[in-house]
Amino acid sequence: MILVTGSTGNVGANVVRQLLDAGEKVRVMTRNPSDRSFPDGVEVVPGDLTRPETLPEALSGIERAFLFPVFTGVDGFLDAARQAGLQHVVLLSSSSVTYSTPGLIGEQHLRLERAVEASGLPWTFVRPDAFMTNDLSWAPQIINGGVVHGVYGDAALAPVDPRDIAAVAVRALLDERAGEAYLLTGPQSLTQVERVRIIGETIGRPLRFEEVPREQFREQLLRHGMPAPVADELIDGFAARDGRTAEISPAVEEVTGRPAFTYAQWAAHRAAAFDPALA
Ligand SMILES: NC(=O)c1ccc[n+]([C@@H]2O[C@H](COP(=O)([O-])OP(=O)(O)OC[C@H]3O[C@@H](n4cnc5c(N)ncnc54)[C@H](OP(=O)(O)O)[C@@H]3O)[C@@H](O)[C@H]2O)c1
Structure with a gap:
């Protein structure tokens, strides 16, 4: 299990979906079992990674686990996992742990990786770069006017599809790839301007990216609840990538044996989020 x-x-x-497709028995943990829906065939248990007392039940009888990165309380999970006899933990980490200056978020992920390493449990680290799904935050602006406001439109990333991140995690779980750390990107370096254009081509509407002053964009992030130091780190990250090509990692294809999803494929998969008429 x-x-x-x-x-x-x-x-x-x-x-979850990919493990079920592979014929595995899956138990899912969520803080709110009554509010969530899951595919048929999964066992659902309540649990909270910040509340260690909830974890022994979730881990009882478990051989392998996919661990979501919650930045407090990981030692409780690791203690309960050792006691339950867990044989392998696959941690969702971040590419930021590989940066020469990992920053606030990278440091938090590094602390998690170090705790998992120190636990003595066999581990695999999945270190994705920016998720393609981050761009779902553009959906309200795309639906209401077709203009995405932001800073450093020529900043390039190689965003990765969460389906690919999951596929690597699943291979790590099923092949027991202990001791490996996979840096994951998508297959293309794309600027924000290019990504907005691809979404427009996908939904059949001309869209554009419009620069706004840094301070205005920062205020927008803070209004959406982003802590100020994280907002500053995000904007500085855009500035550092402005006009530069993002590096591509071959790991998705190497581990899964198939090419990583392109941004256009992801946009087609999530088209309804950008145009409800396509639902
Ligand atoms: N976005 C990026 O570009 C990026 C890049 C690199 C790494 N990452 C890492 O990936 C994470 C986001 O992954 P995602 O997009 O798959 O997540 P997500 O869609 O934001 O969902 C969060 C998940 O975490 C669970 N969760 C939150 N707090 C929890 C707790 N205390 N105990 C147990 N479960 C908890 C939630 O479960 P319930 O609500 O059901 O309990 C939910 O399933 C980021 O936080 C970051 O660490 C992100």
């Missing part, structure tokens, strides 16, 4: 935490998230929900 495999435990999937973060099972309602962009990555975790795909891990």
Whole structure:
């Protein structure tokens, strides 16, 4: 039996589906079992990674686990996992741990990786770059006017589809790829301007990216609840990538044996989010 935490998230929900497709027995953990729906055939348990007392039940009888990165309380999970005899943990981490200056978010992910390493449990680290699903935050602006406002439109990323992140995590779980760390990107370096254009081509509407002053964009992020230091780190990250090509990792294809999804494929998959008429 495999435990999937973060099972309602962009990555975790795909891990669940892909494990079921592979014929595995899956238990999902969520903080709110009554509010969530899961595919038929999964066992659902309540649990919270920040509340260690909820974890022994979730881990009982589990051989392998997909661990979502919650930045507090990981030692409780790791203690309960050792006691339950867990044989392998696959941690969702971040590409930021590989940066020369990991920053606030990278440091938090590094702390998690170090705790998992120190636990003595066999581990695999899945280190994705920016998720394609981050661009779903553009959906309201695309639906209401077709103009995406932001900063550093020529900043390039190689965003990765969460279905691919999940596919690598699933291979790591099923092939027991202990001791490996996979840096994951999508297959193309794309600027924000290019990604907006691809979404427009996908939904059949001309869209454009419009620059706004840095301070205005920062205020927008803060209004949506982003802590100020994280907003500053995000904007500085865009500035550092402005006009530069993002590096591509071959890991998705190497691990899964098939090419990573392109941005256009992802946009087609999520088209209804950008144009409800396509639902
Ligand atoms: N977005 C990026 O570009 C990026 C890049 C690299 C790494 N990452 C990492 O990936 C994470 C996001 O992954 P995602 O998009 O798949 O997640 P998501 O869609 O934001 O979903 C969050 C998941 O975490 C679970 N969760 C949250 N707090 C929890 C807790 N205390 N105990 C147990 N489960 C908890 C939620 O489960 P319930 O609500 O059902 O309990 C939900 O399934 C980020 O937080 C970051 O660490 C993101």
